[in-house]
Amino acid sequence: MARNDSLETGELTDTSxxxxxxxxxxxxxxxxxxxxxxxxxxxxxxxxxxxxxTIKKLLSAELIEQYGDGKGKRKTYIATDKGLKLLEKDxxxxxxxxxxxxxxxxxxxxxxx
Amino acid sequence: MKKKYVxxxxxxxxxxxxxAKLTSYAKQGWVLERFAPFGFLLKKGKVQHLSFAVDxxxxxxxxxFAYFEQAGWTHMCSGVDYIHVFSSPEGTQPIxxxxxxxxxxxxxxxxxxGMVALPSLIATILLxxxxxxxxxxxxxxxxxxxxxxxxxxxxxxxxxxYVGYRYKLSKVRKGWGK
Numbered sequence: 001m002a003r004n005d006s007l008e009t010g011e012l013t014d015t016s017x018x019x020x021x022x023x024x025x026x027x028x029x030x031x032x033x034x035x036x037x038x039x040x041x042x043x044x045x046x047x048x049x050x051x052x053x054t055i056k057k058l059l060s061a062e063l064i065e066q067y068g069d070g071k072g073k074r075k076t077y078i079a080t081d082k083g084l085k086l087l088e089k090d091x092x093x094x095x096x097x098x099x100x101x102x103x104x105x106x107x108x109x110x111x112x113x
Numbered sequence: 114m115k116k117k118y119v120x121x122x123x124x125x126x127x128x129x130x131x132x133a134k135l136t137s138y139a140k141q142g143w144v145l146e147r148f149a150p151f152g153f154l155l156k157k158g159k160v161q162h163l164s165f166a167v168d169x170x171x172x173x174x175x176x177x178f179a180y181f182e183q184a185g186w187t188h189m190c191s192g193v194d195y196i197h198v199f200s201s202p203e204g205t206q207p208i209x210x211x212x213x214x215x216x217x218x219x220x221x222x223x224x225x226x227g228m229v230a231l232p233s234l235i236a237t238i239l240l241x242x243x244x245x246x247x248x249x250x251x252x253x254x255x256x257x258x259x260x261x262x263x264x265x266x267x268x269x270x271x272x273x274x275y276v277g278y279r280y281k282l283s284k285v286r287k288g289w290g291k
Contacts, residue, residue, distance in 0.1 A: 015211045030179040047210035048180035049168045053217055072175035 007061045012090040015046050015054050019064075020087045026067040026078040029055055058083070115157040117143050124167060124196065125222070125277030132165040136203075139163045145200070148192040163200040166208045169222060171195050181208070215285050223278040229271035236264040 012020065022035045032055075037045050046054070055077065058064045063083035067076040079087065119138065121131050135145050135153065140162060143155040166186065170177055171194075178188055186199040186208060199208065209215040243249065244257030 013211060013213050015214065029176055030183045033180070033183055045206050045210065047206055047208045048184040048186060049166075049208035049218070050210045050214040051184075052170075052177055052180050053214040073179040075176050 007057065007063070010086065010089065011093065012086065013054075014044065015050055016058060016063075017087070017090060017094075018044060018046070019051070019054055019058060020079055020083055023064050023077050023079040024084070024087075026076050028070075028073075029075050029077055030073060032077075116146070117155045117157075118149055118152055119155060120152040123274065123277065125226070125274035125281070128167060128281075132167065135165040135198075135200075136163060139165075139200075145189050145198060147190040148196070148198075162203045164203050164205060165189075166199050166201075168197050168199070168208060169195060169218065170197060173197065184208075212285065216282060219278050219282045219285065223275060223282060226271045226275040226278060230268055230275045233264045233268040233271060237261050237268055240264060 007016065018036045018040070019032055022032045022039070027035060029051075033046055033048070033051055055064070059066075059077075062080055063086060064077045065080050067078040070076050117138075119134060121127070124131060131153075135155075138144070138155055140160060142158055142160045144158045144161060144163075145165070146154045146156045148154070173191075173194070181188060181199050184201075185205045186201045189198045189200050191197045209218065240257050240261035244254050244261060249257065
């Protein structure tokens with residue numbers, strides 16, 4: 001696999017984040033996209049080539065694994081313990097970002113108000 | 114059945130322009146049928162409003178194609194079971210939706226073409242040097258020089274795409290999401 005840039009630094013891209021989140025439960029690979037669109041009300045969607053590439057990356061980083069022995073289109077994936085840990089860590093990182101943003105914006109609001 | 118041949122600019126250099134050309138032909142009812150040497154073969158059908166996209170995958174299985182199908186992209190044709198062209202109704206979400214995976218697409222192609230370009234360049238240089246050494250017999254000289262021309266052709270056809278993909282990568286790095 002070429003590069004795992006962000007996976008190596010322990011950060012998930014938005015694409016990997018939503019895929020990993022969808023795979024907290026076992027799911028057919030090709031149905032992950034549909035799940036993400038439903039979950040985000042169409043707000044976030046992943047192109048099929050990006051989906052395929054990211055799934056391969058997550059597999060090679062052992063963040064997800066194949067579930068059962070389906071072949072081809074029937075392949076099913078699920079997040080590994082390592083994947084779940086990284087997901088939790090990334091959720092915290094994202095919460096921190098929101099926290100910081102709110103802090104700054106609230107201060108600005110106070111000054112104006 | 115009427116057919117038309119259109120020449121490709123080479124996907125490494127003119128991917129977007131080639132795809133746009135396929136879109137405009139489809140609007141006139143000429144729809145992509147398959148790859149042809151240095152271009153595409155189109156066949157006359159009904160007028161369609163389609164977007165086209167190309168992807169590379171050396172061992173595609175049903176799973177790979179299922180992702181595209183699910184997202185509304187129809188597989189049109191493949192070249193040497195490695196280059197795959199898809200089409201979708203205009204306005205469908207692009208096949209690559211983030212910077213990281215788009216970079217990876219071209220990184221892999223850059224690496225693959227580079228792995229052919231560099232050795233063929235070295236071979237060309239060595240063959241020409243050896244062919245011009247003093248003391249090489251006439252026949253041997255011919256063989257070396259002609260082999261040098263052969264590896265030079267390999268170099269041109271791998272080196273040019275290599276440069277194309279490098280350029281593409283720098284464009285994606287600078288421009289994504291801006």
